[in-house]
Amino acid sequence: MKRMFLVLAVLFLALPTCLLSAETSSETAKEGSSAATLAPKEFIIYNDRNSRDNHYIPSGFMGDVGDIKINDQYMANPHSGATGIEFVYTAKNSQGQGWSGVYWQNPANNWGTRKGGFDLSGMTKLTFWAKGAKGGEVIREFMVGGIKGTYPDTAAVKFGPVELTDTWKQYAINLAGKDLSYISGAFGWVTNSDLNPQGATFYLDDIKFEADPTMKPEDHKVENMPFYVYADRNSITNHFTPSGFMGSYGDVKVDIASNTDPYLGNSCIKMVYTAKAAQGVRWAGVYWQNPPNNWGTVDAGFDLSRAKQLTFWARGEKGGERIEEFKIGGIMGEYSDSDSASIGPVILNKEWTQYTIDLKGKDMSYIIGGFCWVTNADVNPEGATFYLDEIKYE
Amino acid sequence: MLEVRLKGFRSRKVFLLAASCLALCFFIVGMASRPKPAVWVKKFKGSRYELMAAGKPYVVKGVCYNPIPIGKGQDYDWWSDPNKPWLTDGRLMQEMGVNTVRIYKAGNNPGSVKKVISDMYNIYGIRTVMGHWLGFWEYPCPLYGGKEFQERVKKEVLDMVRLYKDEPGVLMWILGNENNYSCFGQVNPWSTDEIDKETDPAKQNLMRARVYYSFVNELAAEIHKIDPNHPVALGNGELLGLEVARDVSPDIDVVACIIYRGKGFGNIFNSLKSIFDRPILISEFGADSYDAYLGKEDQNMQAFFLQAQWRQIYQNLATTKGGAGNCIGGAMFEWADEWWKHNEYDADGWSRHDAESNWSNPSYYFDIKAANNKNMNEEWFGIVALSKEDESGLDRRIPRKAYYLVREFWKNPVLTDPPRKK
Numbered sequence: 150m151k152r153m154f155l156v157l158a159v160l161f162l163a164l165p166t167c168l169l170s171a172e173t174s175s176e177t178a179k180e181g182s183s184a185a186t187l188a189p190k191e192f193i194i195y196n197d198r199n200s201r202d203n204h205y206i207p208s209g210f211m212g213d214v215g216d217i218k219i220n221d222q223y224m225a226n227p228h229s230g231a232t233g234i235e236f237v238y239t240a241k242n243s244q245g246q247g248w249s250g251v252y253w254q255n256p257a258n259n260w261g262t263r264k265g266g267f268d269l270s271g272m273t274k275l276t277f278w279a280k281g282a283k284g285g286e287v288i289r290e291f292m293v294g295g296i297k298g299t300y301p302d303t304a305a306v307k308f309g310p311v312e313l314t315d316t317w318k319q320y321a322i323n324l325a326g327k328d329l330s331y332i333s334g335a336f337g338w339v340t341n342s343d344l345n346p347q348g349a350t351f352y353l354d355d356i357k358f359e360a361d362p363t364m365k366p367e368d369h370k371v372e373n374m375p376f377y378v379y380a381d382r383n384s385i386t387n388h389f390t391p392s393g394f395m396g397s398y399g400d401v402k403v404d405i406a407s408n409t410d411p412y413l414g415n416s417c418i419k420m421v422y423t424a425k426a427a428q429g430v431r432w433a434g435v436y437w438q439n440p441p442n443n444w445g446t447v448d449a450g451f452d453l454s455r456a457k458q459l460t461f462w463a464r465g466e467k468g469g470e471r472i473e474e475f476k477i478g479g480i481m482g483e484y485s486d487s488d489s490a491s492i493g494p495v496i497l498n499k500e501w502t503q504y505t506i507d508l509k510g511k512d513m514s515y516i517i518g519g520f521c522w523v524t525n526a527d528v529n530p531e532g533a534t535f536y537l538d539e540i541k542y543e
Numbered sequence: 544m545l546e547v548r549l550k551g552f553r554s555r556k557v558f559l560l561a562a563s564c565l566a567l568c569f570f571i572v573g574m575a576s577r578p579k580p581a582v583w584v585k586k587f588k589g590s591r592y593e594l595m596a597a598g599k600p601y602v603v604k605g606v607c608y609n610p611i612p613i614g615k616g617q618d619y620d621w622w623s624d625p626n627k628p629w630l631t632d633g634r635l636m637q638e639m640g641v642n643t644v645r646i647y648k649a650g651n652n653p654g655s656v657k658k659v660i661s662d663m664y665n666i667y668g669i670r671t672v673m674g675h676w677l678g679f680w681e682y683p684c685p686l687y688g689g690k691e692f693q694e695r696v697k698k699e700v701l702d703m704v705r706l707y708k709d710e711p712g713v714l715m716w717i718l719g720n721e722n723n724y725s726c727f728g729q730v731n732p733w734s735t736d737e738i739d740k741e742t743d744p745a746k747q748n749l750m751r752a753r754v755y756y757s758f759v760n761e762l763a764a765e766i767h768k769i770d771p772n773h774p775v776a777l778g779n780g781e782l783l784g785l786e787v788a789r790d791v792s793p794d795i796d797v798v799a800c801i802i803y804r805g806k807g808f809g810n811i812f813n814s815l816k817s818i819f820d821r822p823i824l825i826s827e828f829g830a831d832s833y834d835a836y837l838g839k840e841d842q843n844m845q846a847f848f849l850q851a852q853w854r855q856i857y858q859n860l861a862t863t864k865g866g867a868g869n870c871i872g873g874a875m876f877e878w879a880d881e882w883w884k885h886n887e888y889d890a891d892g893w894s895r896h897d898a899e900s901n902w903s904n905p906s907y908y909f910d911i912k913a914a915n916n917k918n919m920n921e922e923w924f925g926i927v928a929l930s931k932e933d934e935s936g937l938d939r940r941i942p943r944k945a946y947y948l949v950r951e952f953w954k955n956p957v958l959t960d961p962p963r964k965k
Contacts, residue, residue: 444905444911445905445906445908446908471744480905481804481805481904481905481906482805482905482906482908482911483908485804485805485807485809485906486809487809487810488809488810488814489809492745493744493745494744494745494748495745496743496744509817510813510814510817510818511810511814512809512810512813512814528744
């Protein structure tokens, strides 16, 4: 009896100590995961609404922030567990941007102004499950890293565009060989109203980094031909954005969804140049850039080495409109286009006419400026309205 | 009888063989003893080129030279300056490793010009590239299609060649400097009645280019008759129009390109091979040393660009494996700052080191965020700065960082590109 009492007394004293010790070691592991070593084989961004394993917060709303609604406890049909995330993108261009997106950040709303990145070294891919409400919703890009600022991410990886299906599908972003030692913007998506003119409702679930030893660094990607600059307004095959306004940019209006007699498909690009010299110079032009507004400051050129020519269709509203130059490449900056080629001056016909920019002998290994036109008021004193369609490298 | 015939046949055969051998020997000896030009272009397999001077390979390590003193305008006749700025500059250039100066146009006094060329060569071993504007900046505009204009310019050019061709310091002739832009309406536009009749503006451009490059070729052919000892280069802005020169300018020996593309020259070396297969001299390139965004001098910025530009020039020399092999060197713009350049009509401004920019070039990206993106400062391109402090009657020369870094590069060219910033 005495012996039994002693055993019970020891157990009574030892149990809380053991429990305390177990809890402490669990906390240490969590802190460790945000520090230098990452032994775990996965690092969760989102499991379920209330999961203690979740990291990062979907706080970085971008572009037309009024067009985005988030429900992080979508319960109707999650991929696994009790909840998923529902995004409703209305494409109403609330802030006049034409695009929207969300970053998962740590801490919330950290655009590189504070420390907060995790060391995810050892992870080789990010996987997530996604589906659209109807199928056909297009997400222009999913991102991993890429936050700049005082405390920038050590990697920036983009993935897309992705056309969602109406059933859950898993996607994987290859991170092998990337420096993931400091990531404060773990995951994100961006899309726009051109790709989703009616908006998009889509769902995400089970977003996580994984240490998959079979993943290999991606080889340098040489784009396949044809490589479209513009096929149709909401085509997933479009590349580059007509964002680089030059000269008297106030004289130029761009409508990339004109349905006025497109050459092919349901839309073409309408350009209106008023020749009013709004910015005091008598010329204007537009560059198609990747990403938008990249004047050689962002390392984001496409390798179009397989391209032998660029072709496009053009017509003037009246006929006789004069474009001084149609051009590809030629953006110069910290990251310059590897070459340039042009034709012109071109006097447009009233009927659709195909034009070709010959690329033989050109170094097309790094192109940020995918297409460009320039004209001036001296040769178009009354301005010029013209249309472009089917712009593609081939 | 048959035997006699055979004998005669054999002896004729032997005679013919002997005569042929003798002729071949004379030919070989004749070729061997024919003197090579003082300066010539050697071509290797794969359209690789090397400039040869005095029988040795010669990489042009050049600077554009126009030493206008502080307070003087562009018309100042520095050739006749009693303080002989080329002697001060030549010494500094020699210490840096410069072997060539590029002159845009000879001075009016042939005696002074000869003195400068010979001093530079005899004292410092520096050769001179002689240039001519081909009337590009004449008012109202150059008339390359006009016979009278052509004859006048031709006379000026050939007079220059006759005057200086026997100077041992002359390296080559450069005809024009970005004049091709006038064919494409970008600057100093001109036309002819025949061109005006053409309604397609793209064809008009090609017609103008044909007229211009044909004229330059005519000059080159005439120069070769007068002076077989020096190559003739075409001073071209970028590669614009050279597909026309390929057809009408067979007498051009070298393409002398004027290029401002920041830290490199892009695909220009390989492009030239496919457009107009000639050796390329980057006859004008460089970077200014003023940060228009921060509003202060930045010698590091200039040095960074110049070092990168020289690296690419060397990567494409004939002796460098893996490059295009058609580059024969370059001439940096420029040796010393020119304080008159911001506003050539404002004589008061010639004594002021103006920091206002007139133009934009995003290739020089460090200060592209300057107001209206105007980041290029014409008065700050010198490898050496000028000080108002007098030194032997001249503005004191102060070498900038680029002077030292390019000097080190020439001594020990490291051709691997630094890792690309991510």
